[in-house]
Amino acid sequence: MKKYIIAGCIIAAFACNNKKKEALAETNENINTTTLTAKQQAAIGIELGKLSKKSISTILKVNGKIDVPPQNMISVCMPLGGFLKSTKLLPGMHIAKGEVIAVMEDQQYIQLQQDYLLSKTKLAYLENEYQRQKDLNKTKTTSDKVLQQTEAEYKSQKIVIGALAEKLKLINLNPDKLTESNISHTINIYATIDGFVTKVNVNIGKYVAATDVMFELVNPNDIHLNLKVFEKDIPSIFIGQKVKCFTNHQPQKKYACEIILIGKDINNDRNTDVHCHFETYDKTLIPGTYMNAEVEVKSDNAFVLPEEAIVEYQSKRYLFIKDINDSYKMVEVSVGVLENGFVEIINAESIKGKVVVIKGAYSLLMSIKNKQEE
Numbered sequence: 001m002k003k004y005i006i007a008g009c010i011i012a013a014f015a016c017n018n019k020k021k022e023a024l025a026e027t028n029e030n031i032n033t034t035t036l037t038a039k040q041q042a043a044i045g046i047e048l049g050k051l052s053k054k055s056i057s058t059i060l061k062v063n064g065k066i067d068v069p070p071q072n073m074i075s076v077c078m079p080l081g082g083f084l085k086s087t088k089l090l091p092g093m094h095i096a097k098g099e100v101i102a103v104m105e106d107q108q109y110i111q112l113q114q115d116y117l118l119s120k121t122k123l124a125y126l127e128n129e130y131q132r133q134k135d136l137n138k139t140k141t142t143s144d145k146v147l148q149q150t151e152a153e154y155k156s157q158k159i160v161i162g163a164l165a166e167k168l169k170l171i172n173l174n175p176d177k178l179t180e181s182n183i184s185h186t187i188n189i190y191a192t193i194d195g196f197v198t199k200v201n202v203n204i205g206k207y208v209a210a211t212d213v214m215f216e217l218v219n220p221n222d223i224h225l226n227l228k229v230f231e232k233d234i235p236s237i238f239i240g241q242k243v244k245c246f247t248n249h250q251p252q253k254k255y256a257c258e259i260i261l262i263g264k265d266i267n268n269d270r271n272t273d274v275h276c277h278f279e280t281y282d283k284t285l286i287p288g289t290y291m292n293a294e295v296e297v298k299s300d301n302a303f304v305l306p307e308e309a310i311v312e313y314q315s316k317r318y319l320f321i322k323d324i325n326d327s328y329k330m331v332e333v334s335v336g337v338l339e340n341g342f343v344e345i346i347n348a349e350s351i352k353g354k355v356v357v358i359k360g361a362y363s364l365l366m367s368i369k370n371k372q373e374e
Helices: 004-031 036-044 108-140 144-170 231-236 361-371
Strands: 033-035 047-049 050-069 073-077 082-087 100-105 186-190 194-200 213-218 224-230 242-246 256-264 271-278 290-306 311-313 316-322 327-332 335-339 344-346 356-359
Touching: 033 361, 050 231, 050 271, 050 335, 050 344, 100 213, 108 144, 224 231, 224 242, 224 290, 231 271, 290 356, 311 361, 316 361, 327 361, 356 361
Parallel strands: none
Antiparallel strands: 033 327, 047 356, 050 224, 050 290, 073 213, 082 100, 100 186, 194 213, 224 271, 242 256, 242 290, 256 271, 290 344, 311 316, 316 327, 316 356, 335 344
């Protein structure tokens, strides 16, 4: 008997609890609903409308860093090695194309110039000898074998001269201007670009091997923005698309860019490289600087309402739906992008086809707040 009494009490308590919940829900619904007379609606200036589709821009937020193309980054080496005699370079220093950036010295430079001049002298002798043997061979004074040997020596010496001349060019010496009176134990290294010094890896007196990088130079005139775009966002971007970027320490200063190249592979982080060109070059932008970027993405299927239709209350956003008997119900919504006076409604499915207050929503909110305070 006691068991039945306990069970009956539990059922009664459960039913009572459900009634309380239903009553509370009904009370909350009533609190979020207000009814106005036709005169009140006219005084407020309520206007009604429905969701509409509109092409609206959304903002895709990505990040990346400033980069330069490989052809604008120069590693300076000494092809034949040698000792650094002098340089004035420091990281950050500006250099002009053709400017002397270092002076090298080594005895092998002297030897190379000596070999070239001696070979050049020998070539002149072999050329005359070859011509003499040709003339003698015409009258059969000398044999064809002697002529062939002389010709081979002459052509071999021309090859030697050509190779030595190219070696001289590697160390910035002009073989056409080299004579026995201007042999030098030093050579100059010249800047091949206009730009800045990024690294200095040597000091005066140090021996530099042919594989050692002495200096690193960069020409920032063609810097670009290298963005990392996730796989899911790649369909939203295209070549020619406009981008605005900014640094962490100056977010108010925006730089205009344009997408010029989109990577064709996805890395392990599920993103790809997107290269953008700056519309205006700014000398304050340094390669390697971290950048934030905003890409405008057009959406042709956005459901929107006028901005005035949305009100904010307790950090949430609401709109009003017209119900029967001139009552208006406040409904929470999720909003997206705001553009040209229209705001995107993300949860549009729940209010599609319903009549919405597009003007006078704030006055309705005040009416509900006043009712709650009574």
